[in-house]
Amino acid sequence: MNSLFPSIVSRSQSSGLMNFFVPIISIVLTLITGSIIFVLLGFDPVYALYTFFISPISSTYGISELFVKATPLALIAIGLSYCFKNNIYNIGAEGQLTMGAIFGGGIGILFHDTNAFWLLPLMIFAGAIGGASWGLIPAILKTKFNTNEILTSLMLVYVALFILDYLVVGPWKDPFGYSFPKSRPFSESGRMPLLFDGLRMHFGLIITLFLIFVSWFIFSKTIFGFQLKVSGYSPKAARYAGFNQTTLVFFAFAICGAFAGIAGLAEVSGPIGLLYRDISPNYGFTAIIVAFLGRLHPIGIIFASLVIALTYLGAEDAQLFLQIPSAVGFIFQGLVLFYLLGAELLINYKLTYKKLL
């Protein structure tokens, strides 16, 4: 007789091919599960999936919106991969994004009546500084006091959100805003240039593609990328090699924070144009899924960001046309992550049923 519950046994070798297919398998399983959910809700699954995944991108405007959403996701995810490759679990990108928006947006508010070519670059720079400095707090806590970065970076998200809250209802409130919790709008030169007339796709996309390319180069060609990887796989080997792990932790957090900060600034100076409470629909958290779905690889992250951006758009359309709460988008994101982690486990381990006597 076999035991009722399987036990998990390590595989001697994990299949490289399957490893490559993990993201695709997880997406297919997500779609299947999604259809089942739609059926249970009483919808025709084909129509529901069409509404969710096809109709949002069946127009030029829709495709532009897809890129608008994918831009921050991809930028944050590529930043996160500096941390994740180094085995640092920075969960606080949302806070770093918020701080970037505050720093960069602060410059925009300060110069709200200035129109000059240097304003946007200065705001981007300030956004990067804001995100990086927020990222460095858990780095310092981790290296000096050995605290767990998962907790500290996560808690700092809420600190950053409350700071933003305070600013937009307090000192930075728009004097002409009828007491709405929002700041003055930025001047025209403090806005991300649009790439096409009438579409919301903005210059942030170019910045993101550029930083993804730079990151690809760093990961695959430089000794710094190599050090991050070694230190992630085996801290002991990194110490043997003489890599300074404290420095690596600092760099990983600073780069990730800077990227998230730029993403935040790009949001407020792009589609939004001012500071207010809800600048991000959890891009900083969702980007964690993007990073893993993209296997921490620059190309993978580009595709993953598009897939996950689609769940945002799909959720909006589903709410509009199917009257399903837009939270269904989060369900899809959760499903992707669930299947991703599950498939990953099964690649490295197998289930066996032990014999009982």
Added chain:
Amino acid sequence: MSDTILNIENITKSFPRVIANKKVTFDIKKNAVHAILGENGAGKSTLVKILYGLLEPDEGNIKLNNKDFKVNSPAEARKQGIGMVFQHFSLFDSLSVKENLILGIDEKMSYSDLEDKLENISSRYNLPLDLDAPITALSAGEKQRVEIVRILLQDPQILIMDEPTSVLTPQEVESLFVTLNALVKEGRTILYITHKLEEVISICDTVTIMRSGEIIDTSSTANQTAKTLATKMLGQKLDDLKTNYDHIKDEVNFEVKNISCDFNDPFLTDIKNISFQVRVGEIYGIAGVAGNGQSELMDILTGENINIKFGSITFDNKKIEKYGPQKRRDLSISFVPENRLGHSAVPELSLSENILLSQFPKNNFIKNGIILKNNVDDFANNVINEFKVITPGNDAKASSLSGGNLQKYVIGREISSKPKILIISHPTWGIDAGAEHSIRESLIELSQNGTSIIVISQDLDELIEITHKISVIYDGNLSKPFKTSEIEIEKLGLLMGGKNE
């Protein structure tokens, strides 16, 4: 046949890429010490794991006392009368001896019964134990005694000992042999797993020799010599290594002076006032039983630990005790720690990438922070060819190599940069005799070309074979050095057991 206790017939066990046991067939006589001799990877462990219920054979039968024997777990094996003492102890370090023994008992037993039984076992088999001592406070030999007593509480007919002497001092080995003899006299059978030839001849009655998963021979040890056993075990003859002292210059280029380091950690050994000198071209051995401060000393020598309390390390007239690993490499100091997977090499990375873990100034692997992949690949290919590393190519993952091949690769990587000094820990730990021989050979050759070498090893045979001087580390103290050609084994043994003069 009444005097056979165990019949092993046609046992075959294969793993995804290797057949570990191929139609293994032999009998074990009752009331004897039966050796299974073979190199690492010969299939000994697989076989005993099958006997002990940890693995299931693909084919074949085992008979215990002429009855079919099939077990699915160690607990069942113990019930049927087979006990096993593993090479790596499975004791709870923070619990006392008594608590560990209680945890090992399968059936219910009252406390006073247990104590009576323990007393009986201790005195009968020469196994003195301090029941209230915590395991951390015990030497390796004492821990092994706890393991043996724990098994004897179950009154086994057959006791499997897996490489029992690998962590013992020569004196502790003697005492273990007394115990084993007492057990056999009582009618028990010992299955003795080893790769040490001398032990087979001195304690075992019968020997089964395994090679690449197959039985080569089962015979009485009476007419065997170490040479005849070695030839059968290896299937080939290895040349004797030749060392000489002629090339050593009378010039010290590495000096450790009064190094002390406290860790405040019960699982680490404090380093206490260690001093020694190494001359140009000399091979300096540091012997000792595991856990006496070897890895702590190694970290200080490599620069992975620069937080020493006191003392200095001088190399080529430079004080280097505060230098990290890379700064030491810049001075042409090279090192190979004990653990290959995850310390001197990263298993997940390719062989080429693993080259980059250890960079010397003349390597030319990096320019402006960018990796010069061609240079790295050339270097990797060179190491692979020169040190006969068996691998599909430089892009194979380090984890795909056998222990011996990876060790050859790591040592080759270090030697190829022609360091002035090589500091190496357990150079041939856990690898097959062929690789072991070639590694020792290349170390000797390196020293003859003027490199000083420090070898930290538990393997006394190895140190005696290749070093010029030996000192012994015990509880964080280092003995004075002895010329290898003049020292007696007994003397080393006493020092390893902490008995000075």
